[in-house]
Amino acid sequence: MKFQTLAALCALVATVHAHSDDGVFGRRHAQLAQKRQASSSSSTSTSSSSASIASSTATGAVNNAATAASTTAAAVLPSGVPATGANGVPPLSQITSGMPTGAELAATTTYAAGTTPTAVSGAPPLPSTFVFNANNWPSPDVPPPTDSTQVQEWMKELDGVTIPDIAPTKDGECATDPTAAANAQQNGWWTCGGWTRDTDITVCPDKFTWGVSFDDGPSVKTQELLTFLEQKDITATFFVVGSRCVERPNLLIEEYMAGHEISVHTWSHRPLTSQTTEEIVAELGWTREIIKTLTGVTPVTMRPPYGDIDDRVRAISLAMGLTPIIWTRFNGFAFDTNDWQVAAGNVNGIQQMTTFENILGNATNMDTGFVVLQHDLFEITVDLAVGYTIPAALSHNPPFTLKAIGQCNSFPISNMYLETNTQKAFPYPQNVVRNSTSSTSSSSNGTSSTSGSNAGAAQKGSAVSSRNFGAILPSVAVSAAVAFFGALLL
Ligand SMILES: [Zn+2]
Numbered sequence: 001m002k003f004q005t006l007a008a009l010c011a012l013v014a015t016v017h018a019h020s021d022d023g024v025f026g027r028r029h030a031q032l033a034q035k036r037q038a039s040s041s042s043s044t045s046t047s048s049s050s051a052s053i054a055s056s057t058a059t060g061a062v063n064n065a066a067t068a069a070s071t072t073a074a075a076v077l078p079s080g081v082p083a084t085g086a087n088g089v090p091p092l093s094q095i096t097s098g099m100p101t102g103a104e105l106a107a108t109t110t111y112a113a114g115t116t117p118t119a120v121s122g123a124p125p126l127p128s129t130f131v132f133n134a135n136n137w138p139s140p141d142v143p144p145p146t147d148s149t150q151v152q153e154w155m156k157e158l159d160g161v162t163i164p165d166i167a168p169t170k171d172g173e174c175a176t177d178p179t180a181a182a183n184a185q186q187n188g189w190w191t192c193g194g195w196t197r198d199t200d201i202t203v204c205p206d207k208f209t210w211g212v213s214f215d216d217g218p219s220v221k222t223q224e225l226l227t228f229l230e231q232k233d234i235t236a237t238f239f240v241v242g243s244r245c246v247e248r249p250n251l252l253i254e255e256y257m258a259g260h261e262i263s264v265h266t267w268s269h270r271p272l273t274s275q276t277t278e279e280i281v282a283e284l285g286w287t288r289e290i291i292k293t294l295t296g297v298t299p300v301t302m303r304p305p306y307g308d309i310d311d312r313v314r315a316i317s318l319a320m321g322l323t324p325i326i327w328t329r330f331n332g333f334a335f336d337t338n339d340w341q342v343a344a345g346n347v348n349g350i351q352q353m354t355t356f357e358n359i360l361g362n363a364t365n366m367d368t369g370f371v372v373l374q375h376d377l378f379e380i381t382v383d384l385a386v387g388y389t390i391p392a393a394l395s396h397n398p399p400f401t402l403k404a405i406g407q408c409n410s411f412p413i414s415n416m417y418l419e420t421n422t423q424k425a426f427p428y429p430q431n432v433v434r435n436s437t438s439s440t441s442s443s444s445n446g447t448s449s450t451s452g453s454n455a456g457a458a459q460k461g462s463a464v465s466s467r468n469f470g471a472i473l474p475s476v477a478v479s480a481a482v483a484f485f486g487a488l489l490l
Helices: 002-016 024-038 059-069 149-158 178-182 222-232 242-247 249-257 277-295 311-319 339-343 349-365 379-394 475-488
Strands: 209-215 237-240 261-264 370-375 401-404
Touching: 149 277, 149 311, 209 379, 222 249, 222 379, 237 242, 237 249, 242 249, 242 277, 249 261, 249 277, 261 277, 277 311, 339 349, 339 370, 339 379, 349 370, 349 379, 370 379, 379 401
Parallel strands: 209 237, 209 370, 209 401, 237 261
Antiparallel strands: none
16 A cells, blocks of 8 residues: 555656656665565555655654654544635545646746846846756756866855865765764754754744745646735745756746745755765756746755755855755754655645644744745645645634745845845855854753754854754654655655
8 A cells, every 4th residue: 555655656756757767866766665665564566767756855854754653544633624625625534645636737927038026126137038958957856967067167156165074974864874973963964863053044033933935846736836825925935946947937937926935955856965065066056047047036045855954065055155944843843744744645634734733833832933844846735735734824823924934034035036135144154154063052962952942043143053953863763754755855
């Protein structure tokens, strides 16, 4: 059964990624599938057809994944969860891997070249209409080559910046790389213990404020999500994959023109800590490039796939003018809706909403607001957002205020792009992170927590320190997540 759903998911992803091949990510996926198969008593059919299951998730989901895995098939809805989704979304009980899916939705609004954006003050007119030429862009969903003239030019942005001498991790997961894991705190490795730096944006400062984000698109149902957000007058931050932007340029432009924040989420969705410095520059650079080509502006923020960042990745990102944004952890609990777990066939919609209820519960205990991880890669994940999670947040008592992440941190949207940014300190000075490797403020045993105290913008530019967002995740939990579908998330 598990592999039936896995195969269904792969088929879905294959339709999403028309150009997918069996690159590095496909091998990663295959390895994970094998691990999962080994732990399962049933099923023989596996699929590693998608090179770009790239998408979703996150290792930050580890704790949530464990929670979800331990949840038996709930028969009742969590309190406060609408029984029937809005906007034609199926009942929650029917949202599960393998559910019928509809046709892909194209952008409903197209903008002529030269149109002046109204949502971003001072933004340049839209560039010429995009015409895809495969010769001008890297192959989709595989790490771009590093010997191109473009990458070599972008490497110059690192000149004068000290990049910490941290070896690439094996695969971005501490369970499989004990050497790297032993230095996780020192190196500020988020994926392996939740270590952050003050240059990371991880929360919204104001209590009961939800920083809304969607990762891995633009995709098949992004348009449905955009329509919903417009109806609710909500702006979100879209962490886009370069390979998806090439496929669906008009959706990316529509997101931007509607006033949503656009941020870099790499070209091929590999764990960045596992890549060389040149590979990281290529991943970030090409995604930045396609966004600039389509919109005329350059994002000043990024989100590492799976939340996989350490001080080397931070230094590279900041040197390229990209401030990291992750999602909130509080007392070891990652604010991951686990929508990807439903798409992966690991949990059903009701179980996912039970996990989501935990997010709302943790949120009420925090002094600050929070940033939540969701995805617009799959129809299932869009259904959950449009029909359930966001409506539940809007009807919560006390109510949550939903904003894009820059907005909730009081950054004008114009400051989210290089060409229109008027705040000199944002992105941060390039030398901030290189001084950060000698962190001192976190607990030695990883069990005490300053969770929720990272007030985002309020701490910009302050002395860099590491913060432990709750207990260090036990390796068994990480293994469980890997056996799950680690490659799928974030
Ligand atoms: Zn992602």
